[in-house]
Amino acid sequence: MIPNVVSIAGVDPCGGAGVLADVKTFSALGAYGCGVVAALTAQNTRAVTGIHEVPPEFLRLQIDTLFDDVAIDAVKIGMLASAPLIRTVADALRRHRPRFVVLDPVMVAKSGDRLLRADAVEALRLELLPLATVVTPNLPEAADLLGTPVADSPEAMRAAARALREHGPANVLVKGGHLPGDRLVDVLFDGERFVELAAARIVTKNTHGTGCTLSSAIAALLPQRHSVAAAVRDARAYVLEAIRAADRLHVGGGHGPLNHFHQAWAA
């Protein structure tokens, strides 16, 4: 069966991140993609120039209307911007109980612009972490959620993953995109076992939406794989190829988007 997957996130008009990138990722990985919009952004590959939040009641209406009709297999949660929006999504997830929830705790865009109000970090930690099948913080996000210094080694990443899991998610994937050096490691922890996923850093400035794409790929694959580790491994392989093929696209002058359809558009 083709799984139905929904992204609950912001819209990035240049299509490199947010709901548009998420739906491209679902489509590329054999899932039917739905999208619920929590915020509009004015954004290109260089900067975020504005954020317009959807009223929480309308976010709730979008989610409830979708779930009332469509059997959703997996949910990917991206940028939620504020505590009321976070609480609205948490409440909806508790009522609708989807099988898989991938939480990307988006706080800052690749351009450096802040996407989450500072007071919302606590709501994210208290309300959404316990509902996640997998939470996918990058290193600064893991540090913000824990109130600790930013991890700078695989050992510190393992400690962060262990500490984050205490807040309730079934699995924690701490992403190493911000590590220095030419070897990147992501650390997956399921409460018992650590899996380290290492890869060589691809030298490119086209890394807009790597985090959105990875979390969406995991959401698309969880219903199609036998284990969380297998979904994460295959999602990561997809993202690496999408980064590698990004230079074929010519979108903007800043951090360009990934090539989500690198398989279908192979030259």
Ligand SMILES: Nc1ncnc2c1ncn2[C@@H]1O[C@H](COP(=O)(O)OP(=O)(O)OP(=O)(O)O)[C@@H](O)[C@H]1O
């Ligand atoms: N240059 C790169 N080469 C190879 N893999 C990368 C590169 N940059 C990021 N990744 C991988 O992409 C995934 C996303 O990680 P990253 O830490 O960049 O997320 P993020 O900071 O949330 O991204 P975003 O800013 O787009 O939200 C991880 O699996 C990471 O290892």
Ligand SMILES: [Mg+2]
């Ligand atoms: Mg991110």
